[in-house]
Amino acid sequence: MIAAHICSGCAVRDRALCASLDDVELDTLNALGQRRRLTRGQTLVWAGEESLVCANLLSGVLKLSAVTPDGREQVVGLLYPADFVGRPWAELADFTVTALGDVELCVFPRKPFERVLEDHVRMERLLLQRTLAALEEARGRMLALARLSAREKLAGFLLDMADRVQGCRATASGPVTFDFPLTRGEMAEVLGLTIETVSRQLSRLKAEGAINLMGARGITIRDRALLEAA
Amino acid sequence: MIAAHICSGCAVRDRALCASLDDVELDTLNALGQRRRLTRGQTLVWAGEESLVCANLLSGVLKLSAVTPDGREQVVGLLYPADFVGRPWAELADFTVTALGDVELCVFPRKPFERVLEDHVRMERLLLQRTLAALEEARGRMLALARLSAREKLAGFLLDMADRVQGCRATASGPVTFDFPLTRGEMAEVLGLTIETVSRQLSRLKAEGAINLMGARGITIRDRALLEAA
DNA sequence: CGAGAAGTTGATGTGAGTCAAAACGAGTGG
DNA sequence: CCACTCGTTTTGACTCACATCAACTTCTCG
Numbered sequence: 001m002i003a004a005h006i007c008s009g010c011a012v013r014d015r016a017l018c019a020s021l022d023d024v025e026l027d028t029l030n031a032l033g034q035r036r037r038l039t040r041g042q043t044l045v046w047a048g049e050e051s052l053v054c055a056n057l058l059s060g061v062l063k064l065s066a067v068t069p070d071g072r073e074q075v076v077g078l079l080y081p082a083d084f085v086g087r088p089w090a091e092l093a094d095f096t097v098t099a100l101g102d103v104e105l106c107v108f109p110r111k112p113f114e115r116v117l118e119d120h121v122r123m124e125r126l127l128l129q130r131t132l133a134a135l136e137e138a139r140g141r142m143l144a145l146a147r148l149s150a151r152e153k154l155a156g157f158l159l160d161m162a163d164r165v166q167g168c169r170a171t172a173s174g175p176v177t178f179d180f181p182l183t184r185g186e187m188a189e190v191l192g193l194t195i196e197t198v199s200r201q202l203s204r205l206k207a208e209g210a211i212n213l214m215g216a217r218g219i220t221i222r223d224r225a226l227l228e229a230a
Numbered sequence: 231m232i233a234a235h236i237c238s239g240c241a242v243r244d245r246a247l248c249a250s251l252d253d254v255e256l257d258t259l260n261a262l263g264q265r266r267r268l269t270r271g272q273t274l275v276w277a278g279e280e281s282l283v284c285a286n287l288l289s290g291v292l293k294l295s296a297v298t299p300d301g302r303e304q305v306v307g308l309l310y311p312a313d314f315v316g317r318p319w320a321e322l323a324d325f326t327v328t329a330l331g332d333v334e335l336c337v338f339p340r341k342p343f344e345r346v347l348e349d350h351v352r353m354e355r356l357l358l359q360r361t362l363a364a365l366e367e368a369r370g371r372m373l374a375l376a377r378l379s380a381r382e383k384l385a386g387f388l389l390d391m392a393d394r395v396q397g398c399r400a401t402a403s404g405p406v407t408f409d410f411p412l413t414r415g416e417m418a419e420v421l422g423l424t425i426e427t428v429s430r431q432l433s434r435l436k437a438e439g440a441i442n443l444m445g446a447r448g449i450t451i452r453d454r455a456l457l458e459a460a
Numbered sequence: 461c462g463a464g465a466a467g468t469t470g471a472t473g474t475g476a477g478t479c480a481a482a483a484c485g486a487g488t489g490g
Numbered sequence: 491c492c493a494c495t496c497g498t499t500t501t502g503a504c505t506c507a508c509a510t511c512a513a514c515t516t517c518t519c520g
Contacts (some may be wrong), residue, residue, distance in 0.1 A: 064369070066369060068378070074372060074377050076369035087366070089359055094369070121351055125348070128354060128357060128358040128361060131358060131365060132317055132319070132361055134365055135361060135365045136324045139307060139325065139368055142296070142304060142371060142372055142375055143298065143306060145372055145376040145422070146422030147298060147302040147303075147304050149475075183499090184500095185499095192372075192375070193476075195499080196478080196500085196501085197475090197476055200476090200500080202500095203501085215484090215485070216484085216486095216499065379508095413466070413467090414466075414467060415467095423508080424508075425467080426467095426468085426469085428467095430508095433468070433469085445517065446467060446516080446517060
């Protein structure tokens, strides 16, 4: 019951892929796994390098990014607690995985993890369902990147963040206040913009009364409807 | 052996998901399936509607597209023969699926198809692997949509098409000639551009000697290296 | 051959990128 | 507690790639 003990305090025990395993099966997986911490800016995987690991994200936020040969960068996905990291059966890593803040992971060597996956149909099915969901999300993001204006991208992004990173709010429908887990530069990478454009659009939304900015990190959504209109 | 007979002549018998099934298993699937043809412009699935079917694409090309509330459209994926269509376990369809030319499909009602998937681990695994590959592709496309110039997008797209739709070529490394399965407008939808920009960039590539255009459809890749440089 | 669709080309406008400088904020040491 | 510094953010002036609007040309197919 050692594994059950290790995992019993796990914040994502019943939300990550592990949710498909019983305590005994969890033992097998745990024999392979290893906790790991990353601090802001540290990279777990480099695009193009050999793909050695898969992982479950326990806490914090990771970014998945792609780079053109000449150095232009684009964040192609954000990973939140309970999300799965890595690509089983791929020899090379597709994208670079970097911590946006302090991060805790449950890391598994890829090959043995593949074997566990192959032996546990329910886990494999859960991964399939999540991958299908991730694919839908990525495709939705394609629409946003290609067809929305900078203003629309920002508004959508702020609403998304507000739902995910729940901060304090006075009343249920009232203004929400929280801290960005991303810098302006990282937001620009996510939205396919430049840092200056992000800053300008935020200033504009502030001037219009839709949001309020406190310092570089703090933000309050003052008028949700106004954001949704964009 | 009826099913084996039906499928024995199938162009994608060993490239589509069916590749994971033996002839007996194929019988089960075939009992559910139904051949269907679409002509250019016909739509198989509408985004937002109930998700009723999955399918294997036998021949032709399909586009997957997303639309903003105000009508801006973006193609978020192209499907080629042997590709899988639809999203199992989703109640609503994510995207609109439309034929770019004449198309043949092997269509299955979604719910029964899910049961087959659940009963055939190897097929489920194959679908997982393909979904992971599709996810990688979609993310790569995000980089292209967000960070490449119109010229770069076109060059990349032409190279991709040349590899996929193999036409006639004089020598192995020499010029390739083939027909677009897409109109200028559809290319614009794929690349996140307007029809005019696509046309202009093609003209420019022609003027530079990288390609040759014959009529609205025909194209010859004259200088592959020049395209790769962009 | 003719009509309608698809594609090309040109003139003009504009949203976002680029370059540059100022303002701000967080952390350090006097 | 304040002065100093480094990194981030904001703001401004300018540029440019692509969109838009519009006219014209070329294909396609009955």
